[in-house]
Amino acid sequence: MRTKRLWATAGLLGLTTLLGSGAAFAAPGDDDKGRTDAGTSFRTATPIDQGQKGTATASTGDYLYWSFPADAGQRPRVEATVKLPESARGTGATWRIDVYDGLRRRQACRYGMQARTAGTASSVELACTLRTVRAWSEPWANDPLPGTYYVRLTATGLRTADLGQPVTAEVKATSKDVGGAAAVDGTLGAPLVPGTRPGSDSEPEDGWSSGWWTDRWVWTGIGGVLAALAGVGGYTLTRGTGRATSAGNSPSGV
Template sequence: MRKLFALAAPAAALTGLLLLAPTATAASPSPSASGTGKPVLNSVGTSFLTATTLASGQDADVPVSTGDYLYWAFPASEGQTATVEVKVTLPDAADRHGPQTWTVELFDGLRRRQACTSGPQNGTAADSATTVALSCTLRQIRSWAEPWSGDPLPGTYYIRLSTSDIPQQDLGLASQVHVHVATKGGVNDAQPEGGSLKAPLVPPVNAGSTASGSAATPAPSSSAAYAAAPVAEETHWYSDLFSGWNTRWWWTVAGGILAALAGVLGYTLTRHPRGHRPPPHLHQ
């Protein structure tokens, strides 16, 4: 009997481990994910070259050191409007020595700072505050722009989070930053901001007349058509002499004649002055 119990004890222990194994696997924690099912990133860059890339709808949750410049990057295509939301969990109030001001900025691929259409880009936290919320909505991405306009174009955009005003003693304190990037629109929505043109820009046919909304646009009258017709320019037999290339030749000839007269007049005044001096023997 003792031998049977000695053999049964290890078998029972092995059976218990096999039964508990699936339960332990199911209870293991899964990687965190955002509301869109994309994984939450736990990294951040400290320059444009080391910026962490975020996809549309993706979040970043990372512990940082207060006072550092923090960079993320995200792509944006034509017709999209991107919004960046930032939430900073501040250090304990007992460790802080004054209010903190945080700033979020957006830059395009050429490192040009882009303007925000809405959202608080700067936020100042009082001594007792625990969090600071910032946001920035970029202008709609355009397919092309003038070189001087600085309009946002398709490509990579950078997020820079920094502390613009903070007590010197608070530099280096541990903070927690949560970043969310959301985009809306697409290629089918690529139109200038403020709406679309509902009708072509065609001037009225009869200026000064008022047309009702239901009535059709009246046809132009004969007098209006006559007034709109171009008036033929009156010409004479000498008109072609002073037009086109002929004008240039006339000015050349006139300039040459004036130059010759000026030369003759100058020679006369310098070499043959008025009056005659008496002979030298008259002075003796």
């Protein structure tokens, strides 16, 4: 009887410990905002902020996804570094990054090494600079618009024997603020931010821009003031010349 009580007590203690440890393991998953390890599809893409580094520990043949927000007037640039162990070198695989907008339309790179063959190098450096994000566009156009952008990193041209080789990767998205030079007379009704996983956030820290205010208004105002001053100055000079001419043409002896 005593033995049965001991076993029962031990079972209760074990169950309590298991539940407690389960809660401890579940807690980090409740808030994955700090997690940057890559997702494996558009729907599971890991959100990162501009300037934040995304990471991945994966295998050759995997598709790795991250997402980041980009606003109107910004020119995003995505950089990626893939580190290859000795066993993954010399396979002839080509590593590639592609960037898609919130509608999952592939966006062309203006410049940058978007794809590169690994060869025997220990790492591969990739980069893609997009066109400037516009506040508004025609429905038929493929212009980059404010919202979520997806980064996909993968290797192509792999042989069957090369699949599953361990690799590590890092990505980082930054942007250059182009300003009023890229402003257009129109605004998007809402940023292209598709539904994301609960707890994820695809919005910039300082929110989305209003879409109508750019530094172009400042330069327009300065131009208007200068034009007004030039008009006043020209009128003053012309008026003075007219008076001098009239006085010189007046009849003598009057």
